[in-house]
Amino acid sequence: MQMSLRYDLHSHSLASDGTLSPTRLVERAGGAGIDVLALTDHDTLEGVGEAVCAASRIGIRLIPGVEVSVSWGPQVIHVVGLGVDPEDKQLQEGLEGLREFRVWRAEEIGRRLEKAGIPHGFAGAKARSNGRLIGRTHFARFLVDEGYEPNVRKVFKHYLVRGKPGYVPGQWTRLEDAVAWILGAGGQAVIAHPARYPLNRGRLRRLLGEFVEAGGVGLEVVSGSHSRDDVFKMAAHARDLGLLASAGSDYHGPEDPWIELGRLPELPDGCIPVWRDWGSAPTEPTA
Numbered sequence: 001m002q003m004s005l006r007y008d009l010h011s012h013s014l015a016s017d018g019t020l021s022p023t024r025l026v027e028r029a030g031g032a033g034i035d036v037l038a039l040t041d042h043d044t045l046e047g048v049g050e051a052v053c054a055a056s057r058i059g060i061r062l063i064p065g066v067e068v069s070v071s072w073g074p075q076v077i078h079v080v081g082l083g084v085d086p087e088d089k090q091l092q093e094g095l096e097g098l099r100e101f102r103v104w105r106a107e108e109i110g111r112r113l114e115k116a117g118i119p120h121g122f123a124g125a126k127a128r129s130n131g132r133l134i135g136r137t138h139f140a141r142f143l144v145d146e147g148y149e150p151n152v153r154k155v156f157k158h159y160l161v162r163g164k165p166g167y168v169p170g171q172w173t174r175l176e177d178a179v180a181w182i183l184g185a186g187g188q189a190v191i192a193h194p195a196r197y198p199l200n201r202g203r204l205r206r207l208l209g210e211f212v213e214a215g216g217v218g219l220e221v222v223s224g225s226h227s228r229d230d231v232f233k234m235a236a237h238a239r240d241l242g243l244l245a246s247a248g249s250d251y252h253g254p255e256d257p258w259i260e261l262g263r264l265p266e267l268p269d270g271c272i273p274v275w276r277d278w279g280s281a282p283t284e285p286t287a
Helices: 022-031 048-058 089-115 121-127 136-145 152-160 175-184 201-214 228-241
Strands: 036-039 061-072 075-082 188-191 218-223 244-248
Touching: 022 036, 022 048, 036 048, 048 061, 061 089, 061 175, 075 175, 075 218, 075 244, 089 121, 089 136, 089 175, 121 136, 136 152, 175 188, 175 201, 188 201, 188 244, 201 228, 218 228, 228 244
Parallel strands: 036 061, 188 218, 218 244
Antiparallel strands: 061 075, 075 188
8 A cells, every 4th residue: 555645643752752853853754764753652642742743844734743651451552642632621520640659669679679689760860851750661761871772662571561570460440431531522533553462363353353343443454563464464463453553662762763754565455544524734933
């Protein structure tokens, strides 16, 4: 499938766990040849206004978005909301509750790392964040900087996943609530990077079925963390279930060179793009 425009519908800024300001992120996307960028920070819309203004200035389209944390049984799932109204009250209230849990979780991760003999974890993670939203990635960067592991991936494997010293179970929102917030804010709900979840085919189909029943419309077929085989498997799921196909790098910053803006492959044939009915008008800056 040939795309007339280049889309990247999953990216992060300093508003959550990215390392670039919203302005620098948009500028980098423009330099990479992206025409339409979605800013989808974790559980916050804080960076959207700045990003929209930067996009208007350099001439690319910015889609207001968010990546909502969901608990689906014991599994954490991420649902991306695309084209949401950043001022929607229900969405803002829901995200505020998730951010309150994030504060407690960050403090608890720090306490557990302290018990494991790693001091100053919370302070170190906070210093590497915006001070308001502290995620596991900030702890991972702290542990890399302190020499505990050579890279973020190994930190997650050895410290921050189930059964490891800094693991804290997530207590996020329900799938149906996340989708309802997104729909209520005028957006489209998309399951993020589905091949990353440790789900067999049957459980993934169950997740997608519940997602569709709740009003979800999209699946991130192309992702910065998907292999070529993953892309074609997810494309088949999207076609089978009538889901629109999305594409996003999940870019966090230049420190992760294996995931870069502007390098996404095209959607496989037979996929219906999530942007099919968006039109071409640029997003206007929010008040």
